[in-house]
Amino acid sequence: DIQMTQSPSSLSASVGDRVTITCQASHDISNYLNWYQQKPGKAPNLLIYDASNLETGVPSRFSGSGSGTDFTFTISSLQPEDVATYYCQQYDTLPTFGGGTKVEIK
Amino acid sequence: EEQLLESGGGLVQPGGSLRLSCAASGFTFSSYAMSWVRQAPGRGLEWVSGISGSGDNTYYAGSVKGRFTISRDNSKNTLYLQMNSVRDEDTAIYYCGKVRPGGLEVAPTTTWGQGTLVSVSS
Numbered sequence: 748d749i750q751m752t753q754s755p756s757s758l759s760a761s762v763g764d765r766v767t768i769t770c771q772a773s774h775d776i777s778n779y780l781n782w783y784q785q786k787p788g789k790a791p792n793l794l795i796y797d798a799s800n801l802e803t804g805v806p807s808r809f810s811g812s813g814s815g816t817d818f819t820f821t822i823s824s825l826q827p828e829d830v831a832t833y834y835c836q837q838y839d840t841l842p843t844f845g846g847g848t849k850v851e852i853k
Numbered sequence: 854e855e856q857l858l859e860s861g862g863g864l865v866q867p868g869g870s871l872r873l874s875c876a877a878s879g880f881t882f883s884s885y886a887m888s889w890v891r892q893a894p895g896r897g898l899e900w901v902s903g904i905s906g907s908g909d910n911t912y913y914a915g916s917v918k919g920r921f922t923i924s925r926d927n928s929k930n931t932l933y934l935q936m937n938s939v940r941d942e943d944t945a946i947y948y949c950g951k952v953r954p955g956g957l958e959v960a961p962t963t964t965w966g967q968g969t970l971v972s973v974s975s
Contacts, residue, residue, distance in 0.1 A: 748915065781961040783898070790948050790965035791890075791898060802963065834898055838960035841912060842900035 753845030770835035862969030875949030891945035
C-alpha cells in the first residue's frame with residue numbers, strides 16, 4: 748500500500764491568513780492526488796483532483812500543487828466557513844487517504 | 854440534482870453479515886464507476902471498495918478483501934456492499950460515492966451520500 752503522510756495534523760489560523768497543508772506519498776504517484784474537505788457530521792467534498800485541478804463550483808481560494816511524492820494544498824485567504832478537516836487521497840494504486848488536517852480559526 | 858442515499862446499516866454481531874444499499878438518482882448511473890468509503894468514529898477516511906460502471910471490474914482494500922463484495926444493479930440504479938464475517942474494526946459510517954469520469958475507476962469521488970452507520974458489537 749502507498750502511505751500518505753499529511754501534515755500538520757491540526758492548525759489554527761486567523762481569518763484572511765494563508766494556510767498550507769502538505770502530503771507526502773511513500774512512492775511516486777505522479778499527479779494522482781486529490782484533496783477533500785469534510786465538515787463535522789457531513790460527508791467529504793472533493794476540492795482538488797489530479798493534484799492541481801479545481802473541482803467545479805469550488806472557490807478559487809483553494810489550490811493544489813505538486814507531483815511525484817510531494818504535494819501542497821493551500822487556502823489563500825482563510826474564511827470562517829473553511830473550518831473543517833482536510834484529507835489528501837492518492838489513487839495511483841488502490842486509494843489511500845492521509846491522516847487529515849483539522850483547520851480551526853484562531 | 855444528483856443524489857445518493859445509503860441504507861442497510863445497523864447493529865451486527867461479530868462474524869455476522871449485513872448488506873448496504875445505495876440508491877442513485879439525478880445522473881446516468883450505469884455510466885459511472887462507484888465506490889464505498891468508510892469512517893470509523895472519530896477517525897479518518899478509508900477507501901473500501903470500487904466498481905466500474907458496467908460492474909465488470911471490482912476493487913477492494915486489503916482490509917476487506919475476501920469478506921466484502923461490491924455489486925451494482927444498473928436497472929435499479931443501486932449500488933450494494935455485502936459485508937460478511939464482520940469484525941469490530943468494521944464499525945464505521947459507510948459512504949457511497951460517484952467516481953469522477955475520465956480517469957481511473959476508483960477515485961476521485963465527486964458526489965457522496967449522507968452515510969449509513971454500521972456498528973459491530975456483541
